[in-house]
Amino acid sequence: MLFGRKNRKPITIPSKKVKEWKYTTCNYCSTGCSIEIGLNEDKKIVTTRGHAGADVNRGKLCIKGLLEHELFESPGRGTEPLIREQHFEKFEKTSWDKALDTTASKIKEIQQKYGRDAFAVVSTGQLLTEEFYTLGKLTRGCIGTNNYDGNTTLCMASAVSGYKRSFGLDGPPGCYEDFEHTHCLMAFGSNLPEQHPIIYWRLKEALEKRKFPLIVVDPRVTMLAQFADIHLPITPGTDCVLINAMMFVIISEGLQDQSYIDAHTQGFAEVKALVQDYDPKSAQHICGIDEDTIRNVARIYAKAPAAMSIWTMGINQSTHGSDGVANINNLNLITGNIGKPGGTSLSITGQCNAMGTREWSSCSGLPGYRYLENDDERKEIADFWGIDVEFLPKKRGLAQTDIFPAIETGEIKGMWLVATNPMTSMPNTARIRKMLEKLDFLVVQDVYEDVETNQYSHVYFPASVWAEKQGCHTNTERRVNLIDNVLPSFANSKPDFWIFNQMAKRFENSKTMKFPDKPEDAFNEMKLLSKGTHHGRPRTLDISGMSYEKIIKARGIQWPYREVDSREKELLKEESRVEAEQSPSTSSPKTTNLKGEQRLYIDGIFPTKSGKANLIPVKFYNNNEQPCGEYPFWLNSGRVVEHFHTRTRTGKIGNCNKFSPTAYMEMNPDAATELGIKHQSYVRLTSRRGDAVVLVQLTQRVPRNMVFVPFHYHDCVNRLTLGLLDPHSRQPAFKQCSVRIEHVDQSEAARLNVERRTY
Numbered sequence: 001m002l003f004g005r006k007n008r009k010p011i012t013i014p015s016k017k018v019k020e021w022k023y024t025t026c027n028y029c030s031t032g033c034s035i036e037i038g039l040n041e042d043k044k045i046v047t048t049r050g051h052a053g054a055d056v057n058r059g060k061l062c063i064k065g066l067l068e069h070e071l072f073e074s075p076g077r078g079t080e081p082l083i084r085e086q087h088f089e090k091f092e093k094t095s096w097d098k099a100l101d102t103t104a105s106k107i108k109e110i111q112q113k114y115g116r117d118a119f120a121v122v123s124t125g126q127l128l129t130e131e132f133y134t135l136g137k138l139t140r141g142c143i144g145t146n147n148y149d150g151n152t153t154l155c156m157a158s159a160v161s162g163y164k165r166s167f168g169l170d171g172p173p174g175c176y177e178d179f180e181h182t183h184c185l186m187a188f189g190s191n192l193p194e195q196h197p198i199i200y201w202r203l204k205e206a207l208e209k210r211k212f213p214l215i216v217v218d219p220r221v222t223m224l225a226q227f228a229d230i231h232l233p234i235t236p237g238t239d240c241v242l243i244n245a246m247m248f249v250i251i252s253e254g255l256q257d258q259s260y261i262d263a264h265t266q267g268f269a270e271v272k273a274l275v276q277d278y279d280p281k282s283a284q285h286i287c288g289i290d291e292d293t294i295r296n297v298a299r300i301y302a303k304a305p306a307a308m309s310i311w312t313m314g315i316n317q318s319t320h321g322s323d324g325v326a327n328i329n330n331l332n333l334i335t336g337n338i339g340k341p342g343g344t345s346l347s348i349t350g351q352c353n354a355m356g357t358r359e360w361s362s363c364s365g366l367p368g369y370r371y372l373e374n375d376d377e378r379k380e381i382a383d384f385w386g387i388d389v390e391f392l393p394k395k396r397g398l399a400q401t402d403i404f405p406a407i408e409t410g411e412i413k414g415m416w417l418v419a420t421n422p423m424t425s426m427p428n429t430a431r432i433r434k435m436l437e438k439l440d441f442l443v444v445q446d447v448y449e450d451v452e453t454n455q456y457s458h459v460y461f462p463a464s465v466w467a468e469k470q471g472c473h474t475n476t477e478r479r480v481n482l483i484d485n486v487l488p489s490f491a492n493s494k495p496d497f498w499i500f501n502q503m504a505k506r507f508e509n510s511k512t513m514k515f516p517d518k519p520e521d522a523f524n525e526m527k528l529l530s531k532g533t534h535h536g537r538p539r540t541l542d543i544s545g546m547s548y549e550k551i552i553k554a555r556g557i558q559w560p561y562r563e564v565d566s567r568e569k570e571l572l573k574e575e576s577r578v579e580a581e582q583s584p585s586t587s588s589p590k591t592t593n594l595k596g597e598q599r600l601y602i603d604g605i606f607p608t609k610s611g612k613a614n615l616i617p618v619k620f621y622n623n624n625e626q627p628c629g630e631y632p633f634w635l636n637s638g639r640v641v642e643h644f645h646t647r648t649r650t651g652k653i654g655n656c657n658k659f660s661p662t663a664y665m666e667m668n669p670d671a672a673t674e675l676g677i678k679h680q681s682y683v684r685l686t687s688r689r690g691d692a693v694v695l696v697q698l699t700q701r702v703p704r705n706m707v708f709v710p711f712h713y714h715d716c717v718n719r720l721t722l723g724l725l726d727p728h729s730r731q732p733a734f735k736q737c738s739v740r741i742e743h744v745d746q747s748e749a750a751r752l753n754v755e756r757r758t759y
């Protein structure tokens, strides 16, 4: 109470006249927040709120989630299928039948002329899991191309690859609750407050309850680095050197957990031998972190009763992203920090359903983490789907980042792009433009018909958005949650699930295959496929105990969650009866039987043949483009909190745009003085690939030899990036290349900026 006032005068918020709250899950980042959408008497959406009973977000949402309901009627939405002969002609509206028939016949024509793999399918991390599963079935089982991948190659491929190499299988082993138990958290290239605000809030809440050291490794003073106890401003692309030097200290001082290493890992001798070359005395000159700090951090990490690492694109988007992940896993394995509360290697996934595509889309293999290269698994899926096993390829085809260059060389002639926008997201977009122009046939399936990539398509499929559809997401901590139909589809747009099913009907193999009409029936197929064993042990990705009903009741269930026995079923019935009498928005799941397993590998047994985790020696090599006399600045890129990916959605939301309306460049004031550049002036950034005009923001967040530009804006940072590929994951190194800064005509640049902001 202020100034002795006796009566409280709370702010009153006018009622939005919500008649009904509908449950769903946020469709932006991988945090996986549960949302309730408020509808009024006329079934119109009037507001959104975080679900108070959901363990992930506990009532909170970030700006994107709070404004997500404005998506449904946002400008630029596709209303009807469109068609044209040449990409430079005007589109004409067409029927769904004509759009689907034309696409199917073009696919068949290209495949007959040039071979099955001459048609590529590139999808996303934004679809619902049942849609991913169905697209996989269609692409692998009916169309039969092996050049099928997702844009997750741009964000999480290195984490997938690193997990597979270390643990034998993909899947983050930890959970958000680990923040509550850890005694040291090391964040590599992860700016949680802007990228994953609600995960950051979970971390902050844990830190407020019990202080533990927060160590942030990032070349830039990010928002998370500002809150860190120790910030390590590492030289870009040298994280392997830092981790090797930390392991050198840990092993030479006998701080490793030798009993865990002996019982649960293989390859320690090789790692021990390799790290002898990374004495902090010499490593400091490569990674830019001084010897004493390396020793200090290594000791803090190894001596903590439980220590955990998180990472995002700072590790993944690198020429040694997969090695970086394997090395973080090495660090945690040698200190015994896997599978215990507060001790884990937790990749913070990017897109809302990047996990769903990893698990079920068949992009890099077959559903349920099965491999094309494994004869038994190929046969199992062919039998389950009802196709000839010989129809399936015996090894994985091209990754997304290799599919585009294959257009240049004439290997790929046609493409289907689903909810992805390579004209903004891929490195070196000038090159991508030429590739798309070269295609004989391009079909774009997207919520928005004004998505940049649609400039090059021959057919456009208008897709429904978010809660106009039904199906699941899996979040960063393996929690499966439900997106539920809140509204019917906009205009004549259709759910992606429907589009895939209709396309399947136009291919011969669908005569022997079953494509369920309802997402829940596809989910039931996935449940069946998730059961069984792998290397003689129960499958880790087991969702057989889940159902839509249970998922909503629990506000998300983590896998593995195996089939319940009949006694548990009775308990659930009773629980449903009790919960029906309570308000669904405030109650929490009452029993633990709706929770899956929070952590993987708690018994120290890994899904490798031997059951042991692999310790992998990681040698540093330096193949990045480096700053030089002609291009003296490192170019770094990343996110801002208001926008998601290429702004196809957040760019249409008024308040997201107001807070972050234009591309800008963070620049160090000392470097700016040297070049005579002023705060809030425009400059041209030039790399060996192209140029971009940006607004300058002077800040000490970046060192003197680095600039930072958000990656969301079209015709901006990715005109400059090189994107060398990681040899294991094929993920591009978006964050390591060099640029120079030039003066530009200010009024022309301002005119250009205004023009772009009309988007």
Ligand code: SF4
Pocket: 026, 027, 028, 029, 030, 031, 032, 033, 057, 060, 061, 062, 063, 064, 065, 066, 196, 197, 198, 199
């Ligand atoms: S943190 Fe991510 S999942 Fe949560 S509301 Fe924001 S964008 Fe959505």
